Amino acid sequence: MRDRIELIGVPGIPEAAEGDDVAALIARALRNARIEAVDGDVLVVAQKIVSKAEGRIVKLDSVEPSARAQEWASAYDKDARVVEVVMRESKRIVRMERGVLISETEHGFVCANAGVDTSNVAEGTVTLLPKDPDASARQIRSELEAAFGVRIAVIVSDTFGRPWREGLVNVALGVSGIAPLIDYRGQKDSHGNALKVTVIAIADELASAAELVMKKSAGVPVAIVRGFDYESRDASGLELIRVPELDLFR
């Protein structure tokens, strides 16, 4: 086990536009900043830049809000067109109370506003979550591995709220080349007892760690976590979603 990890914000990544190659933007920024990608790096990439490059943007002018969206919007002083987009992105509404709309997305993520975001986008538009965050991560990974001749892992992240606790934390939506959970069950603790239910959501912790150098408004959508030992394998961010049968908070 290595006991030092470095978190490195990647500066100089420009605003992405539809059709941009995110991996190419990252590669150029790394070269300009003279940051070497090295074997084992975990690259955490904010959903926003991925969504923009993938054209996951909706112009609100084109949205016709339903009666339900209008009703909710007028009750809570919201833009009915944004509410409509949120509802379209929702497979299931989990809570819709006191101006807060928590839903399950098509992917299965449970989050506020189905991940639809009005910040850091051009006026009159909103961004949606990437269609397939694992595929986005895989694409970025394979291009960067080819460009730098290294083996890395990629996590596509977004900031989510949580029940019971204030504030957002960065979590993993899609992953490539890293197992998102570490299962300590069966291992012994320091007293020789088997550890019982200790599964750590390592991809979420990596995303949260990376956020410390990304920072919300600072225009740093990519960070490297260097020095962390992880299980490199084909994996999916969907492993982080609790299956309905075990979910007490549906």
Added chain:
Amino acid sequence: MRDRIELIGVPGIPEAAEGDDVAALIARALRNARIEAVDGDVLVVAQKIVSKAEGRIVKLDSVEPSARAQEWASAYDKDARVVEVVMRESKRIVRMERGVLISETEHGFVCANAGVDTSNVAEGTVTLLPKDPDASARQIRSELEAAFGVRIAVIVSDTFGRPWREGLVNVALGVSGIAPLIDYRGQKDSHGNALKVTVIAIADELASAAELVMKKSAGVPVAIVRGFDYESRDASGLELIRVPELDLFR
């Protein structure tokens, strides 16, 4: 904004016993490992070592389980004495289904088993959460600041599960010398729009980052996060608890 952060696991911290001075254990380990504490370091300390030093340990022999605890325990093949301790530590049961007991502690934390833990403790005993994690953090901070002549922040952490997502992540229970939330509201995004609802639970992200070098079974209960700029002020981990009126998942 600094764009490099270092996560440093502190090796060589022994198992704590009731009455131990946690700050002294940490100071000795830092000196032995030739790790210098520097201004601005955030020290993340696992709850377990704090609880043990503070004597927050219950011998199960001394516990008389109630009928309710016995019933639940026999239905789900659990130790009725552990269930009894969990119930005593719970101000309110949030969910008690399918073998999972989620409750609100006296402090207000909502977590599985009220934070009562059977791993990494001597057989026949369980640990409770520290009585006042902020006070624990404050004590450790003031002793270490005096010992090293620096200004630092301290977070007392524990791994919690979350609804909807698999796996545990490390979060902050108590803090000293650091504001646990960063409020970006009112700041502008890169398009000049005011950021609306972006409050980041920075203390939780710091705890999660630290966990990457602490690791569950590896006996590293303390880590340093170095190079992160934060607001140094009197603060409480309880700021991370959502007030009941805004909590849709009570």
